[in-house]
Amino acid sequence: MKITAVIMAGGRGERFWPKSRNASPKQFLSLTKDGETMIQKTVKRLSPLVETEDIYVVTNATYKELVFDQLPGIPKDNVLLEPCARNTAPCIAFAASVINRKYEDAIMLVLPSDHLIGYEDIYINTLKKAIKAAESGKRLVTIGITPEYPETGYGYINFGAAKEDVYAVERFVEKPDLTTAKEYLASGKYLWNSGMFVWKISSVMLNIKTFMPDIYDGALRIGQAFGTPEFNEVLVKEFTAFRSESIDFGIMEKANHIYTIPGSFGWDDVGSWLAIERINETDNDNNFIDGDVVTVDTQRTTICGGKRLIAAIGTRDIIIVDTDDVLLVCSKNNTQDVKKVIAQLKEQNRNEFV
Amino acid sequence: MKITAVIMAGGRGERFWPKSRNASPKQFLSLTKDGETMIQKTVKRLSPLVETEDIYVVTNATYKELVFDQLPGIPKDNVLLEPCARNTAPCIAFAASVINRKYEDAIMLVLPSDHLIGYEDIYINTLKKAIKAAESGKRLVTIGITPEYPETGYGYINFGAAKEDVYAVERFVEKPDLTTAKEYLASGKYLWNSGMFVWKISSVMLNIKTFMPDIYDGALRIGQAFGTPEFNEVLVKEFTAFRSESIDFGIMEKANHIYTIPGSFGWDDVGSWLAIERINETDNDNNFIDGDVVTVDTQRTTICGGKRLIAAIGTRDIIIVDTDDVLLVCSKNNTQDVKKVIAQLKEQNRNEFV
Numbered sequence: 001m002k003i004t005a006v007i008m009a010g011g012r013g014e015r016f017w018p019k020s021r022n023a024s025p026k027q028f029l030s031l032t033k034d035g036e037t038m039i040q041k042t043v044k045r046l047s048p049l050v051e052t053e054d055i056y057v058v059t060n061a062t063y064k065e066l067v068f069d070q071l072p073g074i075p076k077d078n079v080l081l082e083p084c085a086r087n088t089a090p091c092i093a094f095a096a097s098v099i100n101r102k103y104e105d106a107i108m109l110v111l112p113s114d115h116l117i118g119y120e121d122i123y124i125n126t127l128k129k130a131i132k133a134a135e136s137g138k139r140l141v142t143i144g145i146t147p148e149y150p151e152t153g154y155g156y157i158n159f160g161a162a163k164e165d166v167y168a169v170e171r172f173v174e175k176p177d178l179t180t181a182k183e184y185l186a187s188g189k190y191l192w193n194s195g196m197f198v199w200k201i202s203s204v205m206l207n208i209k210t211f212m213p214d215i216y217d218g219a220l221r222i223g224q225a226f227g228t229p230e231f232n233e234v235l236v237k238e239f240t241a242f243r244s245e246s247i248d249f250g251i252m253e254k255a256n257h258i259y260t261i262p263g264s265f266g267w268d269d270v271g272s273w274l275a276i277e278r279i280n281e282t283d284n285d286n287n288f289i290d291g292d293v294v295t296v297d298t299q300r301t302t303i304c305g306g307k308r309l310i311a312a313i314g315t316r317d318i319i320i321v322d323t324d325d326v327l328l329v330c331s332k333n334n335t336q337d338v339k340k341v342i343a344q345l346k347e348q349n350r351n352e353f354v
Numbered sequence: 355m356k357i358t359a360v361i362m363a364g365g366r367g368e369r370f371w372p373k374s375r376n377a378s379p380k381q382f383l384s385l386t387k388d389g390e391t392m393i394q395k396t397v398k399r400l401s402p403l404v405e406t407e408d409i410y411v412v413t414n415a416t417y418k419e420l421v422f423d424q425l426p427g428i429p430k431d432n433v434l435l436e437p438c439a440r441n442t443a444p445c446i447a448f449a450a451s452v453i454n455r456k457y458e459d460a461i462m463l464v465l466p467s468d469h470l471i472g473y474e475d476i477y478i479n480t481l482k483k484a485i486k487a488a489e490s491g492k493r494l495v496t497i498g499i500t501p502e503y504p505e506t507g508y509g510y511i512n513f514g515a516a517k518e519d520v521y522a523v524e525r526f527v528e529k530p531d532l533t534t535a536k537e538y539l540a541s542g543k544y545l546w547n548s549g550m551f552v553w554k555i556s557s558v559m560l561n562i563k564t565f566m567p568d569i570y571d572g573a574l575r576i577g578q579a580f581g582t583p584e585f586n587e588v589l590v591k592e593f594t595a596f597r598s599e600s601i602d603f604g605i606m607e608k609a610n611h612i613y614t615i616p617g618s619f620g621w622d623d624v625g626s627w628l629a630i631e632r633i634n635e636t637d638n639d640n641n642f643i644d645g646d647v648v649t650v651d652t653q654r655t656t657i658c659g660g661k662r663l664i665a666a667i668g669t670r671d672i673i674i675v676d677t678d679d680v681l682l683v684c685s686k687n688n689t690q691d692v693k694k695v696i697a698q699l700k701e702q703n704r705n706e707f708v
Contacts, residue, residue, distance in 0.1 A: 018665070294698050296691045309680045309707055311372070311695045314688030318669070320681075326663045327676060329683055334668030337650045341665045344648050353663055 001135055001200070002106040005050045006095040008195075009039055009059040009067065009113035010082055015272045017338050018326035019304070022354055027113040028066045031270060032280055033290055037070055038270065039113040045120045049127060050109070056080060056099065057113070058091045077227075083236045088195075089245035093208050093215050094235075097223025100201050107131050108204060110197040110247075116279050118266020126263040130198035133166040133259055138206060141198040142169070142252065144191025144260040145267045150181035153271060155193040155248070157260050158184075169258040172248055191262055194269075197247070198261075207251045215242055215250075272335040273319045276302045291322070300332070326353055355489055355554070356460040359404045360449040363393055363413040363421065363467035364436055369626045371692050372680035373658070376708055381468040382420045385624060386634055387644055391424055392624065393467040399474045403481060404463070410434060410453065411467070412445045431581075437590045442549075443599035447562050447569050448589075451577030454555050461485050462558060464551040464601075470633050472620020480617040484552035487520040487613055492560060494606065495552040496523070498545025498614040499621045504535035507625060509547035509602070511614050512538075523612040526602055545616055548623075551601070552615075561605045569596055569604075626689040627673045630656050645676070654686070680707055 013026025020026045027039045036044070043055060052073050059067055061081040068076065080095055092110055099106060109127060117123045130141045144157045144167075155174055159167035172193060176184060184190035209216040218238035225234035252258060268279055277288045277300075287298055291305015293312065301315045306322035319335065321328040330338065345353050367380025374380045381393045390398070397409060406427050413421055415435040422430065434449055446464055453460060463481060471477045484495045498511045498521075509528055513521035526547060530538060538544035563570040572592035579588035606612060622633055631642045631654075641652055645659015647666065655669045660676035673689065675682040684692065699707050 018663075294695050296694045296698075297688060308678075309372075309704075311680065311682045311684070311692075313682070313691045313695065314685030315672070315683055316685070318672070318683070320683055322681060324662075326665065327674075327681060328665045328667070329669055329672070329674055330665070331668030331670070334651060337667045338665075340650045341648050341667065344650075350663075 002103050003050050004054040004099050004106050005046055005109040006056045007111050007113045009057050014339050014342055017342055018323045018328050040070055042113050048124050056095050058095050083239050086242045087244045088247040089250040090242040092247050093219035096201050096204050097219040098226050101223055101226050105200055105202045108201050112195050116268045116270055122265040130261045134198045138203045139257045139259050141259045143194050143196040143263045145194045146262050146264040147185055147192050150185045152178055152181050156184050156190045157193050158190050159260050167260050169260050172253050207255045211254050212250050274335050356457050357404050358408040358453050358460050359400055359463040360410045361465050361467045363411050368693050368696055371696055372677045372682050394424055396467050402478050410449050412449050437593050440596045441598045442601040443604040444596040446601050447573035450555050450558050451573040452580050455577055455580050459554055459556045462555050466549050470622045470624055476619040484615045488552045492557045493611045493613050495613045497548050497550040497617045499548045500616050500618040501546050504539045506532055506535050510538050510544045511547050512544055513614050521614050523614050526607050561609045565608050566604050628689050
C-alpha cells in the first residue's frame with residue numbers, strides 16, 4: 001500500500017526563545033551544529049520509506065515561505081496551510097481529506113516536525129512494523145517510546161496484550177506526577193506518547209466521522225475543494241469554524257483498535273534548552289559551545305553564539321543564547337521559565353521580541 | 355600657596371574588559387548609572403579646591419581626543435601626552451617640570467583618574483590637611499585609606515608617630531598575603547596605599563633629583579622645551595629614553611620626610627567588575643541591572659546591558675556585560691580571570707577585541 005507522511009509543523013516552540021519566535025518557530029531552527037533545521041531532518045530521515053511527492057507538511061499559513069525555502073523538494077501543493085491554529089485533530093482531518101483525493105486508500109504516517117531521532121535505521125524499522133500493523137483491519141497505531149526515566153512532562157501509553165510486537169493500548173494517560181511516573185516505569189507497561197501515528201486514510205477517516213462528525217464534514221468539504229479555484233475560500237471558512245481539538249482526546253482515547261509499537265531509537269522531543277547538550281557532543285568539561293567563544297574555567301555550560309564574540313568565565317550549569325537583538329542567560333534549573341519572559345514581553349506589548 | 359592637580363590617566367584597565375579596551379580604558383568609561391566617566395568625576399570633585407586652569411591630565415598620546423572630548427573645560431595645554439607608558443615616576447616628573455614653568459612653586463596633588471570617592475566633602479577636607487602638611491618643609495605626603503577589611507590586592511602604608519593628624523611613614527609594604535593583611539588590620543598601624551600624593555613642586559623635584567637623577571635631567575629638558583616649537587620632539591626623545599619606574603619605588607620608599615594622612619571617605623579603586631554592585635544601588639535581590647533587561651528569579655546578578663534586550667533567568671552570582679561586539683558572562687568568583695581572556699585574544703592576534 002502507498003505510504004504517505006504528514007508532518008505537523010504548525011507549532012510555536014516558545015521554549016527555544018529567543019531563537020524561536022513567532023516568525024521562526026523551533027521546527028524551522030537548527031539546534032545542532034550541522035546547520036540542518038528540525039523539519040529538514042524530519043523529512044530527510046523519511047527518505048528510505050516515503051517518496052518525497054508523498055510527504056505533506058501541514059503548517060500555519062504564516063510559515064509558507066519558511067517551508068518552501070527549507071524544503072524545496074516537497075511539491076508546493078503538498079504544503080497544507082492552516083488559516084489558524086486548531087490543534088492536531090483538524091490538522092490531521094485536513095491532511096487526510098486532501099490525501100484521500102489523490103489515493104483511494106494509503107498509509108498515513110503522522111509525525112511531529114520538531115523532534116530528533118538518534119538511530120534512524122531503528123526508527124525506520126519501527127515505522128515499518130507500525131505500517132504492517134496498520135494495514136490490517138481498521139487499526140490506529142501509535143509509536144510509543146520506551147521510557148528511560150520517570151519523565152513528568154510527557155503523556156504515557158498503557159499497553160496490554162501483544163501479538164508479534166504489536167501491543168493493544170489499554171489507555172492514554174496525561175502527564176503524571178513523579179511518584180506515578182516512577183510507578184509507570186517500574187510496571188513495564190507504559191510507554192511515552194510521542195505523538196507519532198500510523199494508520200490507513202480509510203481508518204482515520206472512519207474514526208473522525210464516528211467521534212468528530214462536525215470536523216469530518218468540514219474536512220470533507222475542504223478535500224472536495226482541493227485543486228479548485230474555490231479551495232482557499234472553502235479552507236478558510238471551514239477551518240476557522242473548527243473547534244480546537246487534539247487527536248489524542250478526539251479519537252485515540254475513545255476509539256477501538258488502538259495499538260502501539262514500542263520504539264527505542266534515541267527519540268528526543270527537544271523540549272527545552274536543556275536538550276542542546278543531549279543532542280550535541282559536549283567537551284571534556286561537559287560544555288556545549290557553538291560560535292565565536294572564549295572560555296576560562298567553564299563547566300556544564302551551553303553556549304549558542306550569534307554574531308559576536310562571547311567570553312564565558314567560571315560559569316557552571318548555565319545556558320547562554322545570543323541572537324542579533326536578544327541575549328538569554330538562563331540557569332539550567334530554570335529553562336521552563338523562558339515562558340515567563342515571553343509573558344512579560346507580551347504584557348509590555350514588545351511583540352517584536354516575541 | 356597655589357594648588358595644582360595632576361590627574362594620572364594613562365592606565366589601561368584590563369579588568370573592565372570588554373567595556374575597557376585599548377582604545378577606551380576604564381578612566382574614560384562610565385561605570386555608574388549617572389553616565390559620568392571616571393575621569394569626569396575625578397575632575398568634578400576637585401572643584402572646591404583647584405581652579406580648572408590648574409588641573410593637569412597626564413595620559414597616553416593615543417587618548418588625547420578622549421580627554422579633549424570628556425574634559426572640554428581643561429585647557430588643552432594642560433593635557434600632557436606621554437609618547438609611551440613609563441609608569442608613574444616619569445609621568446610625575448614630566449608634569450612637575452611643566453608646572454614648574456608656570457609657578458615658581460606650588461602644591462601638586464597627584465591623583466589617579468579611575469577611582470571613586472563616596473564622601474566628597476571628607477575627601478576635600480583630607481586633601482586640605484595634606485596640603486597644610488605639605489606646605490611646611492620638604493614633606494612628601496601620601497593619602498592612606500583606613501582599611502575596612504584585610505585586602506590582599508593593595509599595598510599598605512605602615513605609619514608611626516603622629517603630630518596633628520599627620521603621621522610619619524615607617525615603610526611602604528607590597529601586597530600582603532591574607533594572614534599578613536589580617537595582622538596589619540589588627541595592629542591599627544597600617545593604611546591602604548591609594549596612590550594619591552600631595553607635595554610642593556620644589557619638594558618632589560628635589561627628591562627626583564636625589565633618587566632618580568637621570569629622570570630629573572630628562573624631565574628638566576622637557577619642561578624647558580614646553581611651549582616652544584621643539585617641545586614635541588624633545589618630549590618624544592627624552593620620554594622614550596626614560597626607564598619604567600613607579601613613584602613608590604623610585605622615591606617614596608627611599609626618601610625622608612614621608613608622611614601620611616589617614617582618609618576615610620568611601621574610597622573605591624573600582625578594581626574589577628565586582629565593584630559595580632558596590633558603587634551602584636542594587637535591588638532587593640541584590641541585583642545591579644542597567645539596560646534593557648527582563649529578569650525571572652534572578653539574584654546577586656550584575657548586568658551591564660548594551661543595545662540589545664537581555665533576559666536573565668535564575669542566575670546567581672554572575673556578571674553579564676553586553677557590548678556591541680563582545681558579550682561577557684563571568685562568575686563573581688572569577689573576575690580576575692578577565693585578564694586570561696585578553697591574553698588568549700592577544701595570542702590569537704584578535705587585537706580588535708583587546
